[in-house]
Amino acid sequence: MALIDSIDNLHTTSMGEERIRRNLALNKPDVIAWCKEKIINADIIIRKGKNWYVYIDGIVITVNSHSNTVITAHKTKVSVREITPADYPLLEDFIYHAIFVPAGTETPPRGIIYNPDVFIYIDRFGSKPGDCGVVAEVGGKVIGAAWERIIPAFGHVDDETPELAISVLPKYRGQAAGTLLMARLFGLLRESGFKKTSLAVQKENTAVKFYQRLGYITVRESVEEYIMVKDL
Ligand SMILES: CC(C)(COP(=O)(O)OP(=O)(O)OC[C@H]1O[C@@H](n2cnc3c(N)ncnc32)[C@H](O)[C@@H]1OP(=O)(O)O)[C@@H](O)C(=O)NCCC(=O)NCCS
Numbered sequence: 001m002a003l004i005d006s007i008d009n010l011h012t013t014s015m016g017e018e019r020i021r022r023n024l025a026l027n028k029p030d031v032i033a034w035c036k037e038k039i040i041n042a043d044i045i046i047r048k049g050k051n052w053y054v055y056i057d058g059i060v061i062t063v064n065s066h067s068n069t070v071i072t073a074h075k076t077k078v079s080v081r082e083i084t085p086a087d088y089p090l091l092e093d094f095i096y097h098a099i100f101v102p103a104g105t106e107t108p109p110r111g112i113i114y115n116p117d118v119f120i121y122i123d124r125f126g127s128k129p130g131d132c133g134v135v136a137e138v139g140g141k142v143i144g145a146a147w148e149r150i151i152p153a154f155g156h157v158d159d160e161t162p163e164l165a166i167s168v169l170p171k172y173r174g175q176a177a178g179t180l181l182m183a184r185l186f187g188l189l190r191e192s193g194f195k196k197t198s199l200a201v202q203k204e205n206t207a208v209k210f211y212q213r214l215g216y217i218t219v220r221e222s223v224e225e226y227i228m229v230k231d232l
Helices: 014-024 031-040 085-098 110-114 177-191 207-213
Strands: 044-048 051-056 059-064 070-075 079-082 132-138 141-149 163-168 196-202 217-221 225-231
Touching: 014 031, 014 070, 031 051, 031 059, 031 070, 044 177, 044 207, 051 177, 079 177, 085 110, 085 132, 085 141, 085 163, 132 177, 141 177, 163 177, 196 207, 207 225
Parallel strands: 163 196
Antiparallel strands: 044 051, 051 059, 059 070, 079 132, 132 141, 141 163, 196 225, 217 225
8 A cells, every 4th residue: 555655754734734633623742643543544545536535433534645745634424333233124225226227227116126136135134144234324314335245146256255235325425435334344344254245336337436446356247247356
């Protein structure tokens, strides 16, 4: 990870320091030492354009990747927690929103979730060994979910590798909920002893870029889909 390798070069400007202190109500004598500690222990670090984005403890730190300047840090609106049985009924909504609708095609009827190919992702969720997941909340409302199951579904690679399903409600997309969900999910999977996780994604889905950024690699493809795997 290039950011960790160049951590000794990390610095900020007086405006950057003031911004970080103000945004986080931070009362530490050395803001850069505080940033370094957070970066080393980050849940996930993502490169987008010219910046690194470091996610940890509900905070995102933005670092310019060319100059190693810490630009800012702020709290994320989104919080993530492990899924509980009370959330399981919500998976019907989230599997529906996970279905890719190509541009120019009609949104499928909600009943599509009961197709066996789709229902397998949520059917009696929590009852199979390996079932695990996380939800994202904004102001106490669940706005996204990411979960894993070992199932012979679209993204199956072997019987030891759980497969991902994820969606964020449309109006909350592009605000890092997906990234935060995945960071927490990878942690849970590692704690459970899994070595990798897989998924299937339509080639046309912009989520392909999202998965590549998270470290997924394509291991197989059909005309329409990539099967991708991430080593944990
Ligand atoms: C894919 C998805 C879970 C990502 O969640 P998110 O909260 O939007 O993700 P983040 O904000 O952390 O990251 C945004 C990235 O996701 C990707 N993305 C995919 N669909 C997107 C959308 N509708 N809106 C915004 N970003 C989207 C983009 O690559 C974006 O990167 P960019 O910021 O460089 O444009 C979410 O967009 C979603 O629910 N999509 C529809 C369901 C889906 O496709 N599920 C996957 C099926 S395999």
